[in-house]
Amino acid sequence: MMGWYGGGMAGGAWIFMGLFWIVLIAAIIWLVVRLLPSGNHGSATSAPSAHVPTAPLAQPGPRPDSPMEILDRRLALGEIDLETYQAHRAAIIASRGGVQ
Numbered sequence: 001m002m003g004w005y006g007g008g009m010a011g012g013a014w015i016f017m018g019l020f021w022i023v024l025i026a027a028i029i030w031l032v033v034r035l036l037p038s039g040n041h042g043s044a045t046s047a048p049s050a051h052v053p054t055a056p057l058a059q060p061g062p063r064p065d066s067p068m069e070i071l072d073r074r075l076a077l078g079e080i081d082l083e084t085y086q087a088h089r090a091a092i093i094a095s096r097g098g099v100q
Contacts, residue, residue: 068089068092071092
């Protein structure tokens with residue numbers, strides 16, 4: 001056998017070489033993903049970023065409309081007629097125990 005020196009690589013060496021390349025490629029992909037800028041670098045357990053403002057405790061949000069205000073607005077916009085308005089208004093007053 002001319003030009004053939006030794007038996008080549010054994011089976012274990014092929015497995016080691018394959019694992020080496022898999023680990024190397026995975027490490028390169030991990031580094032690229034880690035180093036590229038993106039908006040989602042933190043995990044779910046990390047502290048909130050410094051640039052995210054938190055709402056002050058002393059200022060509550062806008063007050064939701066009461067059922068009577070919603071009913072009045074719907075009548076004013078023409079979404080309901082006067083009979084429907086009066087029926088719903090009576091039902092709201094009755095559900096509150098007669099207190100408007």
